[in-house]
Amino acid sequence: MTGQPHEQEWDAVPPGTAPAPYGASPAYAQQQVPYAPQPYGTTPYGQPGYGQPGYGPAAYGPPAYGPPAYGPPPGWGYGAPLAPPVWPAGPGRPGVATAAGVLGIVAGGLSVFLGLILTIAVLSGDEDGASVVLMLGLPCGAALLTGGIRLLNRQSPTVLFAASLAAVVVLFLALVVGATTLDSDGIVGLSVFLVLALPLPVLTAVFARLPATVGWAAARP
Structure with a gap:
């Protein structure tokens, strides 16, 4: 504003509405785009503006999951029947059966x-x-080996028990024959040998006939 009556404030005339200058061609007037106020949220080029997004309040709420279900995992319920043992005393090999098999192999x-x-x-x-009688220990020993291996493989202990009894019989028979054919020194030596050799077949026969050994071998699946 300069105070002149013929002057006009440029802010009062919106852009694009001023008259064309004197002598301007009609094409110039057509190029002047009239100004129109743009709605809120749009740019001057007619594209959506970057105003406030049109989102409503977030629908937050409790999760869709319920409280955690504590307890045994599926398939492990308290009422689930347990698998029956392989034999009444449990699935493992009894210690007496192991002892019988090992003693049979050693003897x-x-x-x-x-x-x-x-x-x-x-x-x-x-x-x-x-000595001739004790030679029968050779087949008895082979039977003891066979019976011990069979028992450890959970087969019948009958072979091991029979071989143990046969070994005991051979030892006593050797003592009887030696008492009639040997001198006193020979009888003493044979007696010491029998005392050392007798416990192995005796213990093997006892362990092979215990109910735990027989029941475990008989319950073979």
């Missing part, structure tokens, strides 16, 4: 070794009645 190995030595001695001409 069989020693009997086979002793039987081979006595066989060689008898064939060499150094024979006596007790």
Whole structure:
């Protein structure tokens, strides 16, 4: 504002509405785009503006999940029946069955070794009645080995029990024969041998006939 009456404030005339200058061509007037106020939320080019987004209040709420269900996992309910044991005393091998099988293998190995030595001695001409009888320890030892291995594989302990009894009978028979054919020193030596050798087949026979051993072998699946 300069105070002149013929002057006009440019702010009062919106852009695009001023008259064309004197002598301007009609095309110039057509190029003047009249100004119109733009609605809120749009740019001057007619595209959506970046005003406040039109989102309503977020629909937050409690999650759709219920309270955690504590308890045993599925399939492990308290009322689920347990698998029956393989045999009444449990699924494992009884200790007496293991002892019978191991003792049978040890007694069989020693009997086979002793039987081979006595066989060689008898064939060499150094024979006596007790040595000939003790040669029967060779087949007894083979039967003890077979029975011990069978029992550890959960087969019937009958072979092991029978072989143990046969070994005991052979030892007592050797003592009877030696008492009639050997001198006092020979009888003492044979007696000491029998005392050391007898516990193995006796214990093997006892363990092989215990109810736990027989029941475990009989309940083989």
